[in-house]
Amino acid sequence: MARPDLTARVVDGKALANTLQAEVAARVARLAARDITPGLVVVLAGDDPASAVYVRNKARAAEACGLRSRVVRLPAEASVDALLDAVHTANADPQVHGVLVQLPLPSHPSPEHVRRVTRAIAPEKDVDGFLPVSQGLLALGEPGFVPCTPAGCMRILAHAQVPLRGRRAVVVGRSAIVGKPMAHLLLAADATVTIAHSHTEDLPGVVREADVVVAAVGRPGLVHGGWLKPGAAVLDVGINRLPDGRLVGDVDFESAARVAGVITPVPGGVGPMTIACLLDNTVRAAERELS
Ligand code: NAD
Numbered sequence: 001m002a003r004p005d006l007t008a009r010v011v012d013g014k015a016l017a018n019t020l021q022a023e024v025a026a027r028v029a030r031l032a033a034r035d036i037t038p039g040l041v042v043v044l045a046g047d048d049p050a051s052a053v054y055v056r057n058k059a060r061a062a063e064a065c066g067l068r069s070r071v072v073r074l075p076a077e078a079s080v081d082a083l084l085d086a087v088h089t090a091n092a093d094p095q096v097h098g099v100l101v102q103l104p105l106p107s108h109p110s111p112e113h114v115r116r117v118t119r120a121i122a123p124e125k126d127v128d129g130f131l132p133v134s135q136g137l138l139a140l141g142e143p144g145f146v147p148c149t150p151a152g153c154m155r156i157l158a159h160a161q162v163p164l165r166g167r168r169a170v171v172v173g174r175s176a177i178v179g180k181p182m183a184h185l186l187l188a189a190d191a192t193v194t195i196a197h198s199h200t201e202d203l204p205g206v207v208r209e210a211d212v213v214v215a216a217v218g219r220p221g222l223v224h225g226g227w228l229k230p231g232a233a234v235l236d237v238g239i240n241r242l243p244d245g246r247l248v249g250d251v252d253f254e255s256a257a258r259v260a261g262v263i264t265p266v267p268g269g270v271g272p273m274t275i276a277c278l279l280d281n282t283v284r285a286a287e288r289e290l291s
């Protein structure tokens with residue numbers, strides 16, 4: 001609902017995701033006419049409650065759009081070999097077009113184990129866009145799978161008609177799954193891009209220069225309205241659960257929405273678009289069968 005006390009337009013990520021999912025469902029129907037049903041496999045180890053919610057949301061959205069979705073559930077203590085088996089089986093299945101491993105892997109905190117499992121995904125089924133080959137293509141500005149959260153952010157910016165060419169963009173956070181791919185996408189859209197991180201000096205001063213701010217940190221309310229250039233577009237990727245159970249982003253919404261021109265809320269902003277973009281990537285993988 002519009003709030004007259006805020007200067008910012010608040011983006012309804014859920015409505016935008018519904019629109020994208022309707023487009024995805026129409027493409028699924030076109031594929032059905034050619035006897036192709038896009039298939040998505042999610043490998044889930046253990047019973048981490050947050051992972052269970054994410055996986056359930058992905059599976060529900062996939063089924064609502066007519067995709068075939070399967071969750072391969074393994075015990076928390078599953079070995080690397082068992083995880084690799086699950087990935088290899090999905091890779092070899094012609095009815096599966098997208099494969100992803102839900103992180104974190106509870107019994108494998110070692111980054112090397114996580115890399116071995118996630119890098120076993122076949123490049124043509126890498127619908128999360130996390131493989132080095134997908135990330136490399138993105139960095140080169142060539143076609144490939146784009147990680148879902150940054151892809152969703154770009155769709156939000158396009159929908160809100162935020163100009164990017166020549167504008168200053170600051171991405172706070174440099175993770176391989178959000179911050180870095182986000183920066184590449186903004187660069188490809190001709191923005192002048194700065195990536196800020198935990199060692200950045202004078203973060204408020206850096207953010208204040210930005211026409212577009214993307215916060216992907218994991219710190220509740222880190223980006224305050226007092227840091228923003230008036231009229232800036234602010235995309236809040238963070239998902240943080242407070243001790244009282246509330247979900248909040250990395251942006252202090254109340255203060256930021258009084259300065260920004262466009263802002264995404266948490267929940268209901270970037271999160272729903274991430275799932276819709278995962279379905280888009282999976283259907284795109286299936287559409288390759290047509291060529
Ligand atoms: P990450 O922990 O891998 O990376 C966090 C980044 O923030 C790091 O690059 C670090 O340098 C930077 N950072 C940490 N403290 C900082 C500080 N004080 N100032 C500036 N930079 C700082 O996290 P991630 O996987 O990129 O996720 C970031 C957030 O986005 C989390 O809250 C996560 O839950 C959320 N997330 C949301 C979605 C979605 O669909 N909305 C998807 C992925 C991640």
